[in-house]
Amino acid sequence: MNPLLDRFIAEAQELIQQSASGVLRLEKDPGNEAVINEVFRAVHTLKGSSGLFNIQPLTHLVHAGEDLLSAVRSGALELGNDIADHILDMLDQVGVWIGDLERDETLPPASAEVSRKLASALRKFLPQSFDDPAAGKKDEIEAGPASVDWVDALSGGPEFAGLAAAAAVTSTPVIALEYRPQEACFYSGEDPVNLMRQAPELYVLSVSLRSPWPSLDDLDPYRCNLVFRALTLAPADEIAHLFRYVMDQVSITTLPPDFLASKLQRAGHAEGQKPFAASGGSAAHGMALRIAQEQLTILALPGGEGEGEKRLASVRATLANIVDSLGDSGLAASFGCACETCTPASIAAFVQDWQNQPRNAPADGGGAPANGSGARASVGARVHLPAPALHDESHPEDGKANGHGHKPTQKVLKVDQGKMDSLMNLIGELVVSKNSLPFLARRAEDVYGSRELAREIKDQYGVIDRLAQEMQAAIMAVRLQPVSEAFDRFPRLVRDLARKLSKKIDLSMEGENTAADKAIIAALGEPLLHIVRNSIDHGVEMPEERAAAGKSEQALIGLKAYQESDQIVIEVTDDGRGIDPAKIKSSALSKGVITGEQAERMPDQEAINLVFQPGFSTASQVTDLSGRGVGMDVVRSNIEKLGGQVTVSSVAGKGTTVRLFLPLSMAVTRVMMVEVGTTLVGIPMDVIVETVRLSAKQVYAIKHSETFVLRDTIIPLVRMCRLLGMPEGCNRESDLGMAVLVVRVKGALVGLTVDQFRESIDVILKPFEGLLSGLMGYAGTALLGDGRVLLVLNLKEIL
Amino acid sequence: MPLQFEASTVHFQDECMVEEALSLVEFLRTREGVRIDMKDCAYIHTAVLQVLAAAAPREIVLPESSETGRWVSAVLGAR
Numbered sequence: 001m002n003p004l005l006d007r008f009i010a011e012a013q014e015l016i017q018q019s020a021s022g023v024l025r026l027e028k029d030p031g032n033e034a035v036i037n038e039v040f041r042a043v044h045t046l047k048g049s050s051g052l053f054n055i056q057p058l059t060h061l062v063h064a065g066e067d068l069l070s071a072v073r074s075g076a077l078e079l080g081n082d083i084a085d086h087i088l089d090m091l092d093q094v095g096v097w098i099g100d101l102e103r104d105e106t107l108p109p110a111s112a113e114v115s116r117k118l119a120s121a122l123r124k125f126l127p128q129s130f131d132d133p134a135a136g137k138k139d140e141i142e143a144g145p146a147s148v149d150w151v152d153a154l155s156g157g158p159e160f161a162g163l164a165a166a167a168a169v170t171s172t173p174v175i176a177l178e179y180r181p182q183e184a185c186f187y188s189g190e191d192p193v194n195l196m197r198q199a200p201e202l203y204v205l206s207v208s209l210r211s212p213w214p215s216l217d218d219l220d221p222y223r224c225n226l227v228f229r230a231l232t233l234a235p236a237d238e239i240a241h242l243f244r245y246v247m248d249q250v251s252i253t254t255l256p257p258d259f260l261a262s263k264l265q266r267a268g269h270a271e272g273q274k275p276f277a278a279s280g281g282s283a284a285h286g287m288a289l290r291i292a293q294e295q296l297t298i299l300a301l302p303g304g305e306g307e308g309e310k311r312l313a314s315v316r317a318t319l320a321n322i323v324d325s326l327g328d329s330g331l332a333a334s335f336g337c338a339c340e341t342c343t344p345a346s347i348a349a350f351v352q353d354w355q356n357q358p359r360n361a362p363a364d365g366g367g368a369p370a371n372g373s374g375a376r377a378s379v380g381a382r383v384h385l386p387a388p389a390l391h392d393e394s395h396p397e398d399g400k401a402n403g404h405g406h407k408p409t410q411k412v413l414k415v416d417q418g419k420m421d422s423l424m425n426l427i428g429e430l431v432v433s434k435n436s437l438p439f440l441a442r443r444a445e446d447v448y449g450s451r452e453l454a455r456e457i458k459d460q461y462g463v464i465d466r467l468a469q470e471m472q473a474a475i476m477a478v479r480l481q482p483v484s485e486a487f488d489r490f491p492r493l494v495r496d497l498a499r500k501l502s503k504k505i506d507l508s509m510e511g512e513n514t515a516a517d518k519a520i521i522a523a524l525g526e527p528l529l530h531i532v533r534n535s536i537d538h539g540v541e542m543p544e545e546r547a548a549a550g551k552s553e554q555a556l557i558g559l560k561a562y563q564e565s566d567q568i569v570i571e572v573t574d575d576g577r578g579i580d581p582a583k584i585k586s587s588a589l590s591k592g593v594i595t596g597e598q599a600e601r602m603p604d605q606e607a608i609n610l611v612f613q614p615g616f617s618t619a620s621q622v623t624d625l626s627g628r629g630v631g632m633d634v635v636r637s638n639i640e641k642l643g644g645q646v647t648v649s650s651v652a653g654k655g656t657t658v659r660l661f662l663p664l665s666m667a668v669t670r671v672m673m674v675e676v677g678t679t680l681v682g683i684p685m686d687v688i689v690e691t692v693r694l695s696a697k698q699v700y701a702i703k704h705s706e707t708f709v710l711r712d713t714i715i716p717l718v719r720m721c722r723l724l725g726m727p728e729g730c731n732r733e734s735d736l737g738m739a740v741l742v743v744r745v746k747g748a749l750v751g752l753t754v755d756q757f758r759e760s761i762d763v764i765l766k767p768f769e770g771l772l773s774g775l776m777g778y779a780g781t782a783l784l785g786d787g788r789v790l791l792v793l794n795l796k797e798i799l
Numbered sequence: 800m801p802l803q804f805e806a807s808t809v810h811f812q813d814e815c816m817v818e819e820a821l822s823l824v825e826f827l828r829t830r831e832g833v834r835i836d837m838k839d840c841a842y843i844h845t846a847v848l849q850v851l852a853a854a855a856p857r858e859i860v861l862p863e864s865s866e867t868g869r870w871v872s873a874v875l876g877a878r
Contacts, residue, residue: 002864004814004841052814052842186817186846193845193870207877213853216828221820221850226877747843 005105008049012098015046023748026072027084036079040069046094055107057115058097058201064119065090068126073265076127083125090118110581112200116238150229151176151255154204162294163203163231164260169298169314172233174260176253179228179243180210184224190246196228196549198242204231212567231260288322292351295319299344316342319350331625407422420479427472428764432783434468437461439786476517483561483570484512486524490532490559497536504543505536506555511561516568516664523642524570524662527635531572531658532557534632539576539656549653551575563664567644570660578649581607588613608650612636640796643669669765671782671792673758676720680758682792684779689744690755693737708740710750715742716749723798745795749772765792801840807833811840811862820846824854832857837871839863848874 021040028033047062065087071077079087093114097107166175177199181192196205206229213219226430232239236254259498295315316339323335331354338350437457445454487509498505535557540546543553549777558573569674581604588594588610611632644662671682698708699717706717717740721727741752763782768775779794802819803810804826827833831855833856840862851859852875859875862869 002841054864077870181845191817191845193848193874194842197866197870205873207873209877213855216824219850219853221824221846222817224845225849226845226874320870 002105003145005053005352008053009098009102011049012045012046012094015042016043016091016095016098019046020088023084023087023091026079027081029078031072036069036073040066040073041070051194051198053101054197055097056198057107057111058094059198060200060242061090061115061119061122062094063241064122068122071126077125086122086125088116093118116235126658134677136438150178150206151231151260152263153205154229154231154610155260157204158290158596159204159295160231160260161264161290162297163233163265165291165294165318166298167233167257167259168248169295169312170233170256171316173236173257174255175234175236176234176255177228177230177232177237177239177243178251178253179230179246180249180755181224181226181228181246181250183210183223183225185224185249188387192226194225195243195246196230198235199230199232199239201232202230203233205229244303267272278377279530288326289351289355291322292319292354296348296351312342312347313343315347319347324773339536415478422757423475424479425764427468427475429783431470431472431762434461434464436786437785439466479518480515481512481518481521483516483521483524483568485518485521486528487512487559487561489525489529493529494532494536501536502542503536503540505540506554506556508556509559514561514563514568516662520568520642520662520664523638524660525786527638527646527660528559528570528572530632530635532559535572535574535656535658539578541572541577545577564661568662568664570662571657572660573655573657575655578652578654578656579611579648580652584610585606605649608648611648612646640708643684669779669782669792670760670762671765671790672741672760674720674754675756675758676724676740679724679726680784680788680790681724682763682782682790683741683743683752683795684792686762687743687745687795689749692740692742692751693739694751695737699738710742710751711751713749715749715751717753718799720752720754723752743795745799750795750799763790763792809833809835811835811837813840814842815840815847817844817846820842820844820850823828823847824850827854827856834858834860836860836869837862841867843867843871845874851875852877 019039019042022035022042025035026039029035043062043066047059047066051061052727068077068083068087072079072083083130097111100106100108100111125597163174166172179192179196181190182188185192196202208227208229210225210227213225236252239252240247240250243252295318298311319335320339323332324330334353338346340346344530383761438461441454441457441461444450444457490509491507494505494507540555540557541551546553546555556573556575558571560571560573562569562571563569583605585594585599585602588607589596589599593610599607612635613633632646632648639660639662640645642662644660646661647659648656649659650656664723672685672688673680673682692710694708700707700709704718707714708717709715739757741754741757743750743752761784765780765782767773767780768778777794777798778794782790782792784790801812801815802823803812804822807830809823809826833854834849835858838860841864842856843862848871852869855875859871861871875876
C-alpha cells in the first residue's frame with residue numbers, strides 16, 4: 001500500500017475516535033470551548049489530509065461536518081442532540097470508508113451518493129446567515145451559458161459525447177468550471193492541480209497555459225501559468241464550496257442538460273452530417289455506438305438503492321431508440337436478447353458485442369476508444385477522468401466490495417488501565433497455578449505410583465509453561481512505554497529554570513525510545529525532576545563563573561536512557577562544578593552525620609555518596625528550586641522502592657553524573673526461597689550476594705555479635721530465627737555446615753543463617769493490604785504452586 | 800528526499816511538495832535529455848508539474864496511480 005495512505009488511515013482512525021469522544025463530551029457540556037476546538041481541529045485535520053487522496057466523497061462529507069462544527073465554534077449554532085447524532089453518523093460513515101480504503105485502497109462505488117446525502121443532511125443545520133463563501137456567488141453560478149465559449153473547444157472527444165448523453169438522459173445540468181489560479185497562488189499555499197483533483201465527477205478536463213512556456217532559463221517555477229477548464233455533473237454548490245477559498249479565480253456556469261447535446265448536433269451539421277441519421281452510415285453508427293458506450297458509464301455511476309433500477313430503465317429506453325433509428329435488424333435482435341434479462345451485465349454484453357462487430361467500427365477513428373483507457377503521457381490535454389469499472393451485481397467480488405456489515409479495522413486500540421491490570425493479575429495467577437503441575441506429577445508418582453502419568457503431566461507442564469511465559473512477555477510488552485513520557489517535560493523545565501536563575505543551559509536528550517514498564521516510567525518522573533533540578537541549581541555555575549573557569553558559558557545537561565541487560569539505565573549528566581568531596585565531608589561533619597575520624601579516612605567516592613544520607617543538603621542557601629530539605633536521600637529511597645539503584649560520580653570542576661538503574665518491569669520479582677525452622681520465606685534475589693556454608697569453627701564472636709570471615713572481610717552473622725522471632729536454636733547444622741545467605745543491605749554485607757536453601761522462583765509479589773498493610777519487615781506475599789503462601793521479606797526494614 | 804537526481808534520470812518519490820520545484824528547475828537547466836521517473840510518486844505539487852511541462856523532458860514514466868498519472872499528463876499536455 002502507498003505509505004502515505006497507510007499513514008493517513010492510521011491517523012484518520014485516531015482522529016475519528018478523538019472527534020467522536022469530543023462530540024459526546026460536548027453533548028453533556030455544550031459550552032466547553034476547549035472540547036469544541038479539539039473536535040474542530042481533529043475534523044479539520046482529517047479533511048485536510050484526506051484531500052491528498054482521490055477520495056472526494058469522504059473529503060466532502062468531512063467538509064460538511066467541519067462547516068457545521070465551525071458554526072458551533074463561532075457560537076452561531078448550539079450543538080444539540082440532533083446535530084451531535086448527525087456528526088456522529090458522519091464520523092461512523094467516514095470510519096466505514098476508512099475501513100474500505102484500508103482493504104481496497106478505494107471507496108465503494110456508492111460513496112458519492114452516500115456522501116451527498118449525509119452532507120446535505122448536515123448542511124440543513126447550518127443557519128442561513130452563516131458565512132457561506134459560495135452564497136455570494138449564487139448569481140454567477142446561475143448565470144446563463146453566455147460566457148462559456150470554451151466549451152466548444154472541448155467538444156471533440158468521446159468523453160464529451162458521453163457527458164452530453166448522460167446529462168440529457170438524466171436531465172442533470174452540466175457545470176462548466178473555469179479555474180484561473182492567480183500567478184502568485186503558490187505563495188499563499190495553494191496547489192491548483194490537487195484542488196481540481198478534488199472536484200467530483202469531472203467528465204471533461206482541459207488544462208491550458210496563460211502564456212506559452214518560456215525557456216527553462218527564464219522560467220519562474222513559482223508563477224502559476226495554468227488555466228483549468230472542466231465539465232462536471234456534480235451540483236454547482238458542491239463545486240462552489242470546494243473552490244470557496246479561491247472564488248475570485250473561478251467561474252462556474254450551469255448549462256442546461258441538453259446544452260451539450262445541441263452543441264454536438266450543431267457540430268455535426270457543420271460537418272454536413274446528421275448525427276442521428278436513420279440511414280445507418282458509418283458516422284451515424286459511430287455516434288450511436290458512442291452513445292451506447294456512454295450508457296454503460298451511466299449504469300456504472302454510483303447511486304443509491306432504487307436509483308440503479310431507474311437508470312437501467314432509462315438506459316434501456318435510450319438504447320432502444322438508438323437501435324431503432326439505425327434500422328439494423330441484427331442489432332435489434334441482439335438487443336432484444338439483452339433486454340430479456342435486462343440486467344446491467346446483459347446490457348454491457350450487448351454493447352460490447354456491438355463494439356466488436358467489425359462492420360460497425362467507426363470509420364473516423366475519432367470516437368470510441370476502449371472504455372477507461374487512460375491518457376497517454378504525450379497526448380493533448382483532454383482527459384477522461386471517471387472511468388468507473390462496469391459493475392455487475394452478480395459478480396462475487398462486488399458483493400464483498402459493497403461491504404455489508406463491514407466494520408473498519410482498527411490498528412491502535414486504547415485500553416482502560418484497569419483492564420490491563422486485571423489481565424496482568426490473571427497471567428500472574430496462571431503462572432502460579434501452572435507451578436502446581438510439578439507437584440501434581442510428584443503426587444502421581446509418589447501416591448498413586450504411576451510413573452507414566454507423572455511423565456505425561458510433566459510434558460503437558462512444559463507446554464503450558466512455555467505458553468504462559470510467552471503470554472506474560474506479550475502482556476509485559478503491552479505495558480511498555482518509552483522513556484520520552486518521562487523526559488518530555490524537561491526541555492520546558494530546563495529552559496524556564498535556567499532563565500529564572502540567569503544561567504545558560506542546553507539540554508540534550510538521548511534514547512527517548514528506550515522502553516520500560518509504565519509503572520516504572522510513571523514513578524521515574526519525580527526522582528528525575530529532583531536530580532535535574534539539583535543539577536541546574538547546584539551543579540551548573542553562573543555564566544561568569546564558567547567563563548572564569550575556562551568553560552563555555554553555555555552549560556550542558558544531558559539526559560540519556562539505555563537498556564543494559566534486564567535493567568534500564570537513566571543518566572543525568574552536567575558539566576557544572578561537580579561535587580567537592582572536601583566540602584561534603586566538612587558539611588557532613590558539621591551536621592554530625594560523620595565523625596572527624598571517619599571524615600579523615602573516608603575515600604572521595606564514599607564522601608560523594610554522603611549526599612544520599614537523610615537530612616543532607618550542601619546548598620549554601622535554600623532556593624525555591626531545591627534545598628528544601630528534600631535531598632538525594634528521597635531520590636534514593638524512591639528508586640529503591642522501584643527495585644532500582646542510584647549512583648553518583650563526580651569530578652570536581654568537571655561535572656556530575658547521576659545514574660539510575662531500574663528494572664524493566666516490576667510485575668515479576670525473582671525471589672529465593674529459604675527454610676527457616678519449618679517456615680518457608682522468600683528473599684528478593686537482588687539483595688542476595690552469595691550462599692556459603694560455614695562450619696561452627698568459622699564463626700567468631702565479637703562481644704555479643706557473631707561474625708565470620710569471608711575472603712578477608714569480616715561479615716556480621718545474623719540468626720534468621722532470632723530475627724523472625726522463632727524459637728531459639730531452630731537453625732540446625734547439617735553435615736554440610738551452616739547455611740548462610742550473604743546479602744547486601746544498605747550497602748553493607750550481612751550473613752543470614754538459614755536452615756536450608758531452596759530453589760529461586762519468579763513470583764507476582766502482592767503487597768499486604770488492609771489491616772496487614774502496616775506490617776513491617778515484609779515486602780508482600782506470593783502464592784506457591786502447591787497453594788501455600790510465601791512470605792517475602794523486606795530485609796532493609798528488619799536488619 | 801522526494802527527488803533523487805541521477806546523471807540523466809530524476810526519480811520522484813512519495814510526495815513532491817512545492818519546494819522541490821526550484822531544485823528541479825535548477826537541475827533541468829544544466830542537462831539535456833533527462834528522463835523522469837515518477838513511478839513511486841503519490842503526490843506532485845502543481846509547481847513541480849509546471850517545471851516538467853516547461854522542460855518537456857525526453858521521457859516520462861507516469862506514476863503508478865493512474866489517477867495521478869492522468870493529471871500529470873493533463874498538465875504536461877497543456878498548450
